[in-house]
Amino acid sequence: MNLEEFIKKSPKAELHLHIEGTLEPELMFSLAKRNNVEISFKNIDDVKKAYNFNNLDSFLKIYYEGAKVLINEKDFFDLTWAYALKCKEENIVHTEIFFDPQTHTDRGISFDIVINGIYKALQKAKNEFNLSFKIIMCFLRHLDEDSGFKVLNQALLHKDKIFGVGLDSSETGNPPNKFKRLFKKALENNFVTVAHAGEEGPPEYIWEALNHLSVKRIDHGVQCLKDHKLVEELSKTQIPLTVCPLSNIKLRVFNNLKDHNLKKMLDKKLMVMVNSDDPAYFGGYLNKNLIEIQIALNLSKEDVKILLVNSFKSSFLNEKKKIEWISKIS
Ligand code: HPA
Ligand code: ZN
Numbered sequence: 653m654n655l656e657e658f659i660k661k662s663p664k665a666e667l668h669l670h671i672e673g674t675l676e677p678e679l680m681f682s683l684a685k686r687n688n689v690e691i692s693f694k695n696i697d698d699v700k701k702a703y704n705f706n707n708l709d710s711f712l713k714i715y716y717e718g719a720k721v722l723i724n725e726k727d728f729f730d731l732t733w734a735y736a737l738k739c740k741e742e743n744i745v746h747t748e749i750f751f752d753p754q755t756h757t758d759r760g761i762s763f764d765i766v767i768n769g770i771y772k773a774l775q776k777a778k779n780e781f782n783l784s785f786k787i788i789m790c791f792l793r794h795l796d797e798d799s800g801f802k803v804l805n806q807a808l809l810h811k812d813k814i815f816g817v818g819l820d821s822s823e824t825g826n827p828p829n830k831f832k833r834l835f836k837k838a839l840e841n842n843f844v845t846v847a848h849a850g851e852e853g854p855p856e857y858i859w860e861a862l863n864h865l866s867v868k869r870i871d872h873g874v875q876c877l878k879d880h881k882l883v884e885e886l887s888k889t890q891i892p893l894t895v896c897p898l899s900n901i902k903l904r905v906f907n908n909l910k911d912h913n914l915k916k917m918l919d920k921k922l923m924v925m926v927n928s929d930d931p932a933y934f935g936g937y938l939n940k941n942l943i944e945i946q947i948a949l950n951l952s953k954e955d956v957k958i959l960l961v962n963s964f965k966s967s968f969l970n971e972k973k974k975i976e977w978i979s980k981i982s
Contacts, residue, residue: 655943655946655951655953655956656943656946658953658956659939659942659943659946659956659960660742660743660939661743662743662960662980662981663743663745663960663977663980663981664742664743664744664745664938664942664960664963665744665745665746665747665748665925665963665964665966665967665969665977666739666744666746666747666748666749666927666928666938666963667747667748667869667892667894667925667927667963667966667967668748668750668871668872668894668895668896668927668928668929669735669747669748669749669750669927669928669929669931670749670750670751670752670790670820670929670930671728671731671732671735671749671750671751671770672715672718672719672722672731672751672752672755672930673715673929673930673931673932673933673934674731674732674734674735674738674930674931674932675718675719675721675722675731675932676734676932677693677696677699677700677932678696679730679731679734680693680699680718680721681695681696681699683721683722683723683727683730684721686727687721687723687724687727689720689721689723691717691718691720691721692717699718702714703902703933703935705902705903705904706904707852707903707904708822708823708824708851708852708903709822711902711903711930711933712821712822714933715930715933716755719752719755719756720759722756722761722766723761724765724769725765725768725769725772726769727769728765728766728768728769728770728773729769729770729772729773730773731769731770731773732749732769732770732773732774733773733776733777735747735749736773736774736776736777736783737777738931738937739777739783740777740781740783742937742938742939744783744938745782745783745784745977746783746784746785746964746967746969746973746977747783747784747785747786748785748786748787748788748815748967748968749770749774749785749786749787749788750788750789750790750818750820751766751767751770751787751788751789751790752790752792752820752821753766753767753789753803753806753807754791754792754795754799754800754803755792757802757803757806758799763803763806763807763810764810767787767810767813767814770787771787771813774787784969784973786815786816786967786968787813787814787815788814788815788816788817788818788844788846789803789807789814789816789817789818790817790818790819790820790821790848791803791804791817791818791819791820791831791834792820792821793819793820793821793822793823793826793830793831793848794821794822794826795821797830797831797833797834800831800834801834801837804817804834804837804838804841807843808841811841811842814843815843815844815968816843816844816845816846816868816968817835817838817843817844817845817846818845818846818847818848818871819831819846819847819848819849819861819865820848820871823848823849823851823852823853823857824852824853827853827856827857827860828847828849828857828860828861828864828865829860829864831865832864832865835864835865835866839866844868844968845865845866845867845868846867846868846869846870846871847861847865847867847870847871848870848871848872849861849867849870849871849872849873850870850872850873850874850875850876851871851872851873851874851875851900851903851905852875852903852905853875854875854878855875855876855878855879855882857875858870858873858875858876858879858882858886859879859882862885862891867891868891868892868968869891869892869893869894869966870886870891870892870893870894871893871894872893872894872895872896872900872905873886873893873894873895874893874895874900874905874906874912874913874917876893876917876922877913877916877917877920883920883922886922886923887920887921887922890923891923892923892924892925892962892965892966893917893922893923893924894925894927894966895914895917895924895925895926895927896926896927896928896929896934896941897909897912897914897926897941897944897945897948898928898929898931898934898935898936898940898941898944899928899929899930899934900912901934902933902934902935903934908948909944909945909948909949910948910949912945912948912949914926914945914949915949915951915955918951918955918958918959923962923965923966924959924962925959925960925962925963925966926938926941926942926945926959926963927941928940928941942956942959957981960981961978961981964977964978965978
């Protein structure tokens with residue numbers, strides 16, 4: 653079996669996936685029509701042309717624009733169901749997805765509509781094809797902590813559905829420490845915490861997320877190699893880094909896939925795995941991320957196996973489930 657087939661047929665977990673980032677242009681247009689929402693693109697080609705980003709902020713502008721077509725519970729359901737079907741197609745058997753409530757509540761959409769649509773689609777996928785999942789609510793870091801407290805209070809009413817909290821959006825100038833009090837309250841309420849750090853931002857932001865937000869995982873974290881002490885710490889603690897290769901190229905964190913530092917991180921024995929981040933915007937779902945980075949970095953079958961095993965080891969599944977899935981990767 654060649655490596656591409658091995659990647660496609662192996663069970664996988666995805667740990668860094670923004671559900672709003674799975675909004676394909678076709679669905680964006682059909683929802684715009686269904687909900688009578690005006691969008692600033694004429695047609696699907698126009699949308700695809702706009703997906704030419706210089707950095708994180710230029711992407712976020714378009715991403716928040718696209719999310720405006722999501723209005724009703726059924727829209728969030730349809731969005732999530734489409735991603736669940738992708739999971740089935742790609743042998744993603746477990747997924748831990750992010751959603752950004754403030755992107756919607758700030759437009760007057762109720763928190764309940766958002767979470768119920770997402771949750772019902774994932775439950776259906778669990779019932780129909782045994783997809784397991786966790787939902788992680790992200791705070792938008794370009795907004796203030798008070799806005800975060802408002803959605804955290806809402807999340808407390810949905811503790812049965814929301815497993816953890818994270819931090820995303822515009823990184824530079826919005827360090828993890830800005831949200832120390834908010835994460836403290838989330839931890840007091842038994843939410844697991846994660847945070848985007850070291851995507852564009854400095855290693856210092858990764859330290860802050862570890863030391864002041866008590867995160868169990870770092871999302872992206874690719875800037876860690878600039879700090880030897882941090883690499884030592886991440887290697888010792890095996891705190892996972894959820895790496896997203898195609899995202900990093902689209903947002904120009906690296907010039908091209910051959911320059912990506914994933915292999916260096918593997919060689920330093922860091923707990924890394926591959927994810928798709930915002931696949932509708934960055935040109936590919938999980939298998940494409942794995943296949944393209946394997947080719948670009950000439951990863952061996954052993955390297956790929958480690959990435960797949962790490963996806964389960966780094967997940968929030970229980971130990972028994974982790975062992976069961978890992979035993980199926982060979
Ligand atoms: N980084 C920060 N915020 C985001 C991302 C990302 O990669 N995707 C969606 N929101
Ligand atoms: Zn992300």
